[in-house]
Amino acid sequence: MSEVVLSVSGLQKSIGGKQLIHDISFEVMAGEVYGFLGPNGAGKTTTIRMLVGLTRPNSGEITIGGHSLQKQFIEAIRHVGSIVENPELYSFLTGRENLEMFARMSGTVTKERIEEVIKQVELTEAIDQKVKTYSLGMRQRLGIGQALLHSPKLLILDEPTNGLDPAGIRELREFIQYLAHEQKIGVFISSHLLSEIELMCDRVAIINKGRVISVGAVHDMMEQFADHAHWFFTEQSIGKAVEVMNNCEYVYELQALSDGRVKCRMDTERIGELNRLLVHADVDVLRIESKTVTLEDLFLSLTAGTPGEEGENHV
């Protein structure tokens, strides 16, 4: 496995006497997109603020590119590019002036690098306009530009698709995957949208109420929480139906219940396909119910055993 660019262990944070983060630990490798998934108020932004040194953890260790963020701030933060919450840039400056300003602060960025980044985020035409004239998508791209300027090893993006249109989200997704897989940057993305994380990330940590409740490859996790379908058959045809369904490779965890109901897990988009197969096999289908697993269901099932903290955690 490749190099660890971000390592977090035992992170804790309480604000105003309320513990927001309980013992969060994870590692992000170079060249992977790491998702940080949780509902609003789970502690995502609080964690990210600690990762970029805006707030101090009460305990725990953050190591970026081999340097402790708390003890060697300059060396550690040099490897980080980030957008925390919205991409807030100086709206009274042009895009280029913004980038030049951050370049001066990093001290290692050449003029050529600025041009390269402008091209990379596709802002060549608008770069000399004031940022206040930019659309949200352009701001987001400029935000990514400033994060990439100093060629960081770790890119931290907080809810990067907020407010983007579907085309913009898709573009961003491809760009992020390019950065991770081609340029070998470790990308850390927080989101409250399951679908987004599913499409974008290689691995994911699910957090709720300030705790990591599950870590794994996105693929495995999705399988674990795939959608359900409930099928209702007549009593005569149920045997036949189970036989047909068992032969489908995309149906799993099949459960035949006594009341003529068959529960299974499958991609709900393929229900029509399966229905056609059943009809061809002379099975009478009375009713089909699809149950899409929402993020809420996922959290409910994941947090079922864990005693949750009371109250809401505002970030």
Add this chain to the structure above:
Amino acid sequence: MYDLVYNESLKLIKRKRFYVVLLILIVLIPLFTYAQFRSAEVARSQIGTDDWRTMLQQKIVDTQNRLASSRIPPEWRDYLETQLSLQQYYLDHNIDPSSPGAVTFARGFMDQAISLFLPMMIVILAVDLVSSEFSEGTIKLLLTRPVKRWKILTSKFITLFLFTSLTIVVSLLFSYVISGIVFGYSGWTMPVLTGFTFSADTLDTSSVFVLEQWKYILMQYGLGWFVCMVIGAISMMISVLVRSTAAGMGIMMAALVSGVILTQMAANWEQAKYLFNVNLQLTSYLAGTLPPIKGMSLPFSLSVLSIWGIISMIVAYVVFIRQDVR
């Protein structure tokens, strides 16, 4: 550090704060010039003569009449007595205190502007240097760079002090150039009295000496610069402590205005002399007017202001470096 100061200056200029200050000066100085011109004219028509000696004698008689009245409060009496001795001194030494000219106007301008007008200009420059970064969210970009927090705040202080100095220079330049159109550009070498000291609560003229006006102006604008630096430091602290520009502006304006009110009212409340806002009228020590509260002197006011400035900077640094950014 040069790069950081460059960044901060760029932001200050592009935010148009300095333009606002320049614009205010350009609009108001002609106004003051006109007001000065009018009052000189009115005085002339009332007394009916152009001769300054007659005018000064008139003033002395005026003051004596007021002193003769039994109803005036004692602190007012002290003040009038110093006025009187000063006017007498001018007359005896053949010095026209209000001889018109751009330089005299510039001197008068600083006398009037030092306690409220110029500090307000500095507040405009300083009060959102830090708070705007918070309210616009750009503080997150600023503090996630490989630069220590104290360096970022230092670059802001240096920028503020640069522009404060520039404001002082520009206001001298503007008041000289603009008023010169009306009053003429002479007066650099006119003699001015200074060196007044206050023993107990009476004006001591024993160490008074005559100074060429350009030297006097230099001293005056130096004191103005010092006041503005201290106000800048205090505004910065407010800017660090208060996240909203409007609130910061309100606090500083209230502090400055209440200083003006206190200097009129607090003659009997001696502890008030440790407040920064009653110590801003530094130029009156040069001109020889009695301080608002007993026990105040130029070294005293300078020390009080220095302590306020230094403490403000310490508070600003400690809070800025240690705070969690949310």
